[in-house]
Amino acid sequence: MFYQLYELNHAAMAPFRAAADIMRFAYANPLNPFSHTPLGRTMAASLEMFERTTRRYGKPEFGLKQTTIGDQMVFVREEVVWSRPFCNLLHFARNVPPAARGNDPRILIVAPMSGHYATLLRGTVEALLPSADVYITDWIDARMVPMTEGRFDFDDYVDYVIEMLHFLGHDTHVIAVCQPSVPVLAAAAVMEEANDPLSPASMTLMGGPIDTRINPTAVNKLAQERSLQWFSDNVIMNVPWPQPGFMRPVYPGFLQLSGFMSMNLDRHLVAHKEFFMHLVKNDGEPEKHRDFYDEYLAVMDLTAEFYLQTVEQVFIKHSLPKGELMHRGKRVDPAAIRKVALLTVEGENDDISGVGQTKAAQTICVNIPADMRMHYLQPDVGHYGVFNGSRFRREIAPRILDFVRQHSRSAVKPPVPRVIKGGRTA
Missing domain, CATH: 3.40.50.1820 (Alpha/Beta hydrolase fold, catalytic domain)
Structure with missing residues (x-):
């Protein structure tokens, strides 16, 4: 049921995430005089942090043109x-x-x-x-x-x-x-x-x-300290409806991500705090943070x-x-x-x-x-x-x-099949 609850929570947050994204664009729009004030940038940064922490990150592109x-x-x-x-x-x-x-x-x-x-x-x-x-x-x-x-x-x-x-x-x-x-x-x-x-x-x-x-x-x-049955009982779940793989037993990506994050949690918290402060102060290079975490937070089952x-x-x-x-x-x-x-x-x-x-x-x-x-x-x-x-x-x-x-x-080399x-x- 845990996977189903995760999906339900993500779906329930969708309208709030969409509203936050719209409001962020309004607060960050350079035509809005409020966007040039510390309070306006703080609002935009807060809304972006909310949207990014509640979204599901899709598969990135290689983009090697x-x-x-x-x-x-x-x-x-x-x-x-x-x-x-x-x-x-x-x-x-x-x-x-x-x-x-x-x-x-x-x-x-x-x-x-x-x-x-x-x-x-x-x-x-x-x-x-x-x-x-x-x-x-x-x-x-x-x-x-x-x-x-x-x-x-x-x-x-x-x-x-x-x-x-x-x-x-x-x-x-x-x-x-x-x-x-x-x-x-x-x-x-x-x-x-x-x-x-x-x-x-x-x-x-x-x-x-x-x-x-x-x-x-x-x-x-960790693998040595746990039995195979422990892994089967605690991290294996069935894909919920309406995904194409409905009922397939998997190790879910969001559980894997929680494991990745917990290994260096302090580093990730510091990185997000610095990202927020750079947005508020309007300095630094926030795109590097966005690019890295868009990749890092995209996971698969x-x-x-x-x-x-x-x-x-x-x-x-x-x-x-x-x-x-x-x-x-x-x-x-x-x-x-x-x-x-x-x-x-x-x-x-x-x-x-x-x-x-x-x-x-x-x-x-x-x-x-x-x-x-x-x-x-x-x-x-x-x-x-x-x-x-x-x-x-x-x-x-x-x-x-x-x-x-x-x-x-x-x-x-011989030719490669098409x-x-x-x-x-x-």
């Missing part, structure tokens, strides 16, 4: 090239002739399916676009997927990654950011054990929970089966580093990975995936040759800084691109 290649600005077109019920594969097609692309690597970014939308990796995509042909997984909010589409669990996640690698074809490089490090490594192991010729040329794991027994963080300790399996296998049982992880009833063997180059990246101050948790992939993938593996620890960054921000652009992205180019399997939706080529 252009990039710079060399000294030339080129347009970028976002297109869905592969589609399944729980995920779309987005391609950022650069408007440059094939001859001008040179040997730019084809990179598949697997975004986290852990609450936020793939747009959280906008900075990651933007940094790689000038030098690579970039694709990204755009996971779909589980509450928007009807029950008739069936379940989505850990096995399905691994299967989706394998299908996308098959679609993209020879000499594709995969980057997993945070949570997907485990299923991506599993997908690579499954493909290598099957001698799949389309296994990725390289695999970059960034801030991922490969072995959460190493330097456990608060997130890891996860299917219950995927969430619970991830908690159990990754955080409670540590199945992958113990050699006990299963896929479709068969043990996943990281030692089977021989031809996939491995780069692991960690942040020195990461409070989500502790230092050493991602590097553990280097230990369990024992048969990758030494000249095909590398680990990098970025000083002075937390979890977010591993895949975004100035240090990512300046220090991490160039290393990823150098590693990818070094381990490219061919200079000339579009696949629902298993059919268009």
Whole structure:
């Protein structure tokens, strides 16, 4: 009933939120003399704070319309090239002739399916676009997927990654950011054990929970302190009517957001207080605050089966580093990975995936040759800084691109199929 009460409360607040928004425009309108007074700006700031704290934040857009290649600005077109019920594969097609692309690597970014939308990796995509042909997984909010589409669990996640690698074809490089490090490594192991010729040329794991027994963080300790039944009883709820996914059991986005916020509650309170004061004083750059929280507060539901399996296998049982992880009833063997180059990246101050948790992939993938593996620890960054921000652009992205180019399997890549939706080529 908690999810239903949340939806009812949101609906009940709708007219007040609309009224506050209208009044804010009136108080902030420069044609209104009152808007130039401290009292007028205080009223406008208060109304904006009310509207922002009671709204539901929709899925943001990537908004990457252009990039710079060399000294030339080129347009970028976002297109869905592969589609399944729980995920779309987005391609950022650069408007440059094939001859001008040179040997730019084809990179598949697997975004986290852990609450936020793939747009959280906008900075990651933007940094790689000038030098690579970039694709990204755009996971779909589980509450928007009807029950008739069936379940989505850990096995399905691994299967989706394998299908996308098959679609993209020879000499594709995969980057997993945070949570997907485990299923991506599993997908690579499954493909290598099957001698799949389309296994990725390289695999970059960034801030991922490969072995959460190493330097456990608060997130890891919470999973250890609670039983799987506790998670099932306390955080799994059915999607309420009239959402398309009505009656689908999910881990709701608003619960995930409360967990995100509580980890650094004091920082968020200070940020909102400063935002309010900047609005009143009419100084600072409020757009930066709006842009950040428009992204941060936009969350999606996860299917219950995927969430619970991830908690159990990754955080409670540590199945992958113990050699006990299963896929479709068969043990996943990281030692089977021989031809996939491995780069692991960690942040020195990461409070989500502790230092050493991602590097553990280097230990369990024992048969990758030494000249095909590398680990990098970025000083002075937390979890977010591993895949975004100035240090990512300046220090991490160039290393990823150098590693990818070094381990490219061919200079000339075969053409990519145009579009696949629902298993059919268009």
